[in-house]
Amino acid sequence: MLRPLPTSAPQQRRHSVMQGESEVSSDANLVLTTILGSCIACCLYDPRAKVGGMNHFLLSLPPHAAPDDIGAAQRYGLYAMELLVNEMLKAGAHRSFMRARLYGGANMHSGMRSIGLNNSQFAQQFLAADGIALAFADTGGSSARRVDFQPATGRIRCRLVQDIVPETPPIAQKPPVGEIELF
Numbered sequence: 001m002l003r004p005l006p007t008s009a010p011q012q013r014r015h016s017v018m019q020g021e022s023e024v025s026s027d028a029n030l031v032l033t034t035i036l037g038s039c040i041a042c043c044l045y046d047p048r049a050k051v052g053g054m055n056h057f058l059l060s061l062p063p064h065a066a067p068d069d070i071g072a073a074q075r076y077g078l079y080a081m082e083l084l085v086n087e088m089l090k091a092g093a094h095r096s097f098m099r100a101r102l103y104g105g106a107n108m109h110s111g112m113r114s115i116g117l118n119n120s121q122f123a124q125q126f127l128a129a130d131g132i133a134l135a136f137a138d139t140g141g142s143s144a145r146r147v148d149f150q151p152a153t154g155r156i157r158c159r160l161v162q163d164i165v166p167e168t169p170p171i172a173q174k175p176p177v178g179e180i181e182l183f
Contacts, residue, residue: 010028010029011029012029012030012031013027013030013031014030014031014032014033015030015031015033016033016034017032017033017034017054018034018056019039019056019057019058019074019075020058020074020080021056021074022053022055022056022080022083022084022087023053023054023055024051024052024053024084024087024088024090024091024151025051025053025091025151025152026049026050026051026052026091026092026151027151027152028152028153030150030152031149031150032053032054032148032149032150032151033146033147033148033149034054034056034146034147035144035145035146035147035161036056036104036105036106036144036145036146036147037104037106037108037116037144038104038106038107038108038115038116038119039056039057039058039104039105039119040056040057040077040102040104040105040116040119040120040123040139041054041055041056041102041103041104041147042054042055042080042081042084042101042102042123042127043100043101043102043147043149043151044084044085044088044093044099044100044132045098045099045101045151045154046088046092046093046094046097046098046099047097047099048094048097049091049092049093049094049097050152050153051088051091051092051093051151051152052149052150052151052152052153052154053084053088053091053151054147054149054151055080055083055084056080057074057075057076057077057079057080057081057119058075059075059076059077059115059118059119060077060078060118060119060121060122060123061076061077061122062076062078077123077126078126081123081126081127085098085130085132095130095131095132098132099132099133099135099154100127100132100134100135101134101135101136101137101138101156102123102124102134102136102137102138102139103137103138103139103145103147103158104116104119104120104139104145104147105117105119105120105123105139105140106139106141106142106143106144106145107140107141107142108142108144110142116139116140117140120137120139120140124137138158141160143160144161145158145159145161146158146159146161
């Protein structure tokens with residue numbers, strides 16, 4: 001016999017981290033989620049501080065100079081990674097205890113430049129230069145990914161998003177009403 005959960009059990013909340021966003025939390029009831037193609041999500045976790053965070057960026061670096069406005073800067077990995085690390089530090093994390101996991105970086109369309117690969121390489125180089133250990137990377141390939149991350153525990157689930165083409169129902173044939181003779 002199944003018993004219902006006690007009403008005092010906290011409800012799990014989900015927050016979608018969209019392109020250009022970053023979220024840091026120690027809330028045990030929060031799950032950060034995102035869907036990635038060629039974009040990268042970096043999930044940082046400090047097991048001692050029990051705080052974690054996720055970002056989601058579209059491109060690694062601006063083409064020439066730094067973007068003039070904050071809205072444009074948010075698309076780029078340089079901004080997203082700096083923001084995530086700084087927010088983690090503000091929340092009590094220590095750089096030496098942080099562990100990173102990277103997701104995404106798929107090359108979604110053959111024949112196009114390797115945006116996903118560039119994003120993945122940038123994130124790995126950034127973490128190395130910042131002295132943050134890369135614990136795991138699930139990047140590359142040609143499939144999109146869905147990532148669910150509990151920032152307070154560091155638990156992560158990543159699933160490939162399958163390209164499912166719905167079956168086309170057959171076109172209904174109208175039954176003949178009468179006989180027609182064509183000349």
